[in-house]
Amino acid sequence: PLTAQVNRDDCLEIGGCDISELTQKFGSPLYVLDEVTLRTACRQYRDAFKRYYPGESQVLYASKAWNCLAVCAIVGSEGLGIDIVSGGELYTALKAGLDPNKLYLHGNNKSLDELRLAIESGCTIVVDNWLELKTLATLTCDRQTPVRIMLRLTPGIECHTHEYIRTGHLDSKFGFDPNQVDELFEFVSQQSSLAFVGLHAHIGSQIFELQPHQDLGTVMVQWLSKAAQYGLTIQELNIGGGLGIRYSESDDPPSIDEWVKVVCESVAAACQEQNIPMPKLLSEPGRSLIGSACVTAYTIGGEKTVPGIRTYISVDGGMSDNPRPITYQSLYRAVVANRMSAPIATQVTIAGKHCESGDILIKDAQLPETRSGDILVVMATGAYNYSMSSNYNRLPRPAAVLVNAEEANVILQRETYEDLIRHDRLPERLKEG
Numbered sequence: 001p002l003t004a005q006v007n008r009d010d011c012l013e014i015g016g017c018d019i020s021e022l023t024q025k026f027g028s029p030l031y032v033l034d035e036v037t038l039r040t041a042c043r044q045y046r047d048a049f050k051r052y053y054p055g056e057s058q059v060l061y062a063s064k065a066w067n068c069l070a071v072c073a074i075v076g077s078e079g080l081g082i083d084i085v086s087g088g089e090l091y092t093a094l095k096a097g098l099d100p101n102k103l104y105l106h107g108n109n110k111s112l113d114e115l116r117l118a119i120e121s122g123c124t125i126v127v128d129n130w131l132e133l134k135t136l137a138t139l140t141c142d143r144q145t146p147v148r149i150m151l152r153l154t155p156g157i158e159c160h161t162h163e164y165i166r167t168g169h170l171d172s173k174f175g176f177d178p179n180q181v182d183e184l185f186e187f188v189s190q191q192s193s194l195a196f197v198g199l200h201a202h203i204g205s206q207i208f209e210l211q212p213h214q215d216l217g218t219v220m221v222q223w224l225s226k227a228a229q230y231g232l233t234i235q236e237l238n239i240g241g242g243l244g245i246r247y248s249e250s251d252d253p254p255s256i257d258e259w260v261k262v263v264c265e266s267v268a269a270a271c272q273e274q275n276i277p278m279p280k281l282l283s284e285p286g287r288s289l290i291g292s293a294c295v296t297a298y299t300i301g302g303e304k305t306v307p308g309i310r311t312y313i314s315v316d317g318g319m320s321d322n323p324r325p326i327t328y329q330s331l332y333r334a335v336v337a338n339r340m341s342a343p344i345a346t347q348v349t350i351a352g353k354h355c356e357s358g359d360i361l362i363k364d365a366q367l368p369e370t371r372s373g374d375i376l377v378v379m380a381t382g383a384y385n386y387s388m389s390s391n392y393n394r395l396p397r398p399a400a401v402l403v404n405a406e407e408a409n410v411i412l413q414r415e416t417y418e419d420l421i422r423h424d425r426l427p428e429r430l431k432e433g
């Protein structure tokens with residue numbers, strides 16, 4: 001899906017920009033985000049919902065995958081709304097000019113400040129638990145215009161993905177227990193300052209099966225129909241995100257089109273069966289919108305061979321710019337960007353530069369011969385890389401550039417050492433003299 005090609009110098013080009021030249025100009029490591037790929041994925045989602053769902057629909061970008069001004073602005077310009085999970089993400093989306101009517105605030109422990117910011121800005125609050133529901137009822141009791149809320153339920157649907165990124169099983173920290181829906185709907189129906197908009201659920205991330213999402217559609221519509229019995233008017237149904245992407249050769253996820261088709265058909269069929277009007281159907285993909293749209297370019301440094309065991313090749317970044325391998329044992333693919341047609345000649349382990357043995361980006365990567373100074377490009381780093389990055393070992397965060405039609409624009413400036421100590425304070429008594 002990347003707009004990638006190999007140029008006459010045998011170098012990888014994305015969005016018409018030579019990756020080696022980009023690292024010379026903007027430094028290394030470097031996140032390179034391909035605008036066309038991101039926009040194409042937005043359109044694929046939007047168009048598929050139009051094609052397969054007879055009612056209204058709205059795609060929200062789950063911005064936890066990568067939240068920054070430029071990304072918010074791009075998805076906003078494609079007509080998508082945004083799923084945000086904190087005051088910081090909300091602030092960024094608002095600053096990027098997003099319409100608050102298309103912003104949905106999630107989170108299992110929203111602070112009072114976050115709730116107030118959400119209420120003032122007019123975004124929809126996806127209520128996660130009883131404390132939050134009651135707090136909101138109190139916070140809004142004097143308001144003339146009710147605050148739009150959705151309720152997040154734990155659907156009790158299992159799926160096969162890493163334990164840390166499953167959210168739909170009953171033993172999850174997110175959402176209301178579905179055994180309490182009667183109490184919940186009863187309570188909500190009595191709150192005049194809270195406008196019930198609909199229900200939300202999300203079952204997990206990097207999911208390749210279609211069945212769990214099909215089941216989710218059916219289960220959610222049953223709850224909607226129950227809500228209607230309490231006089232709650234059903235407007236919206238949000239079935240979350242979760243569609244996986246291809247990281248390694250063996251990954252074979254369904255397409256966006258296939259996923260949307262299954263979701264739409266299951267919700268439409270369930271509505272017909274329950275004899276309820278079709279709600280506006282919301283989904284909130286993150287990874288499948290932006291994951292494949294970005295690569296990370298590193299510069300190769302030293303090499304170490306442990307005879308008979310393995311060869312390590314070190315790069316100038318690692319777990320601070322991509323914590324996914326060390327956190328979830330995630331697999332990635334890499335290429336040598338300045339020698340694209342060189343034949344595969346070796347199996348090496350790509351090590352990050354952090355003081356941590358587990359800081360390995362790719363184990364047993366198949367690569368051509370490499371030299372110090374070569375540019376190693378790790379593919380599909382758009383989701384949960386920058387957004388989960390850190391300053392571990394006081395590494396400044398890399399820059400990110402947006403590439404399109406041979407143009408590269410910085411969207412995140414490289415952090416400096418000065419940035420690293422910006423919030424440090426040295427108490428007077430620790431100062432010399």
Ligand code: LLP
Nearest residue numbers: 062202205206241242243284285286287384
């Ligand atoms: N909606 C909700 C309520 C979510 O919690 C998530 C992801 C999404 C939507 C978007 O899911 P996606 O389409 O991106 O799968 N850091 C982990 C992933 C955590 C996902 C958290 N929630 C990783 O790097 O794999």
